[in-house]
Amino acid sequence: MLEPDLTGKIALITGATGQLGRVMAHTLADCGADIVVHYHANRLQADKLVAELTRMGRRALAVQADVTDRDSVFAMRDKVEAVLGMPQILVHNAVIQYAWKPILQQDPGDFDSQYRSCVMQTVYMAQAFVPAMQAAHYGRILVINTECAALAEAGCGAYTAAKRGLDGLCRCLAKEVAEDGITVNQIAPGWTITERDRDANTQVQPDYDRQVPMGRRGTDAEIAQMAAFLVSDLASFTTGAFIPVCGGRVMPAI
Template sequence: MSIDLSGKTALITGATGDLGRVMARTLASAGADIIIHYNRNADKAAELQRELEAMGRRAMSVQADITKAEAVEAMREQVEREIGTVDIVVANAVIQYEWTTVLQQAPEDYISQFESCVMQNVYLAKAFIPSMIERGAGGRLIGINTECVLQNFEGQSAYVAGKRGMDGVYRVLAREVGEHQITVNQVAPGWTVSDRDRERNTERNEAYERNVPLKRRGTDQEIANVVAFLASNLSGYITGAYIPVSGGNVMPAI
């Protein structure tokens, strides 16, 4: 048994980021062609595109502000014109900001998180799911959430608010499109080791690891592996799920 995404095309938003790049490589290694979305980092997008093409995959880079409906629709038009329809959408992009307390957090930060966590997913669904329904071959929408929504620690309010809103959209959407064999799921990483940590030798953090049952931080590859599983036919009967990939640091209750 193996994950085979041959003949599938995957769009990954925020694909030039630390986690996005690993997800792109992982889905490509499973056989998928890749749409590399970026907002500002055209050079990294071009570099990643060359890397994926060297693996024998079709790949293209596309710029878009995922917080704007017209930009997401223009991205869809460009993708379908240049490479074809999309089977798998991975919503990974998020706006970064400085965390602080509710009393000190700028209102604009709550707006940015709503736009990048909630509205991005609404726009992606409106842009790409109709063609999945029309083709009748199913499809995958996979959102990157966070363990933070179950922690609610100090300083997390804007991020948690945005990701909790995203969770609501995903659960409702899963019910609405399930009859078309389109699955809608969320992957919720813990504090993940990326290339940035490897370069800085900051993979370990004892204070964090102390509360993790597996006593370590997860890796970007471990997150990407779960995304690949959800993108594949092996996950065909899973939808509406919020799946922590956090070493047991958070455990949703029933």
């Protein structure tokens, strides 16, 4: 049976302690990958996730870093390399979130912070980890974007601006590293059902659901399964892609 095989690979997931991050960590581990659990503040959740992954028979390491700070990202690289080795897979999932407001009401600092957590995270991660991928002539970079980047709806100007900037950066990076056997792709989830929704029984959101051709919200598992495909060799000739996983709410045109 054809399935993503990540055996022998090391995957670093930023924001791995978050709702989606934890599911992606388990999914990539299910496919055979060892996992670097990046966290910013939630050490308890990071340690819990490492224990879960270890019980699955995978090597796992929790590493703290501020992905908006270059020195912190490079320090993370050094620790990962010393303990597990250099990752072949990067999943850029961490992001700073703010309350959505009209642009005229949004604190200007929010725009800068969103940019740093989206665009500069990817710059620093690339500068830290891509040289080893180039030396190995192999690498997979997956960036979590959002349907909001395509929809550009009212009230999410800071978030949309940062994610659109991220999209442009990823397309440039994909072209710069393609000849080195490195792919760079993006997933654009919609409003995703996570553990938080299941606990609160808020999976159904009629106002949003009626805007989705498939009539429902997607799940964290559905996002993670697309992630597993894109970082596997099943997607070895796919790079520079922006793939909505949102039930058809966004359909990029050609």
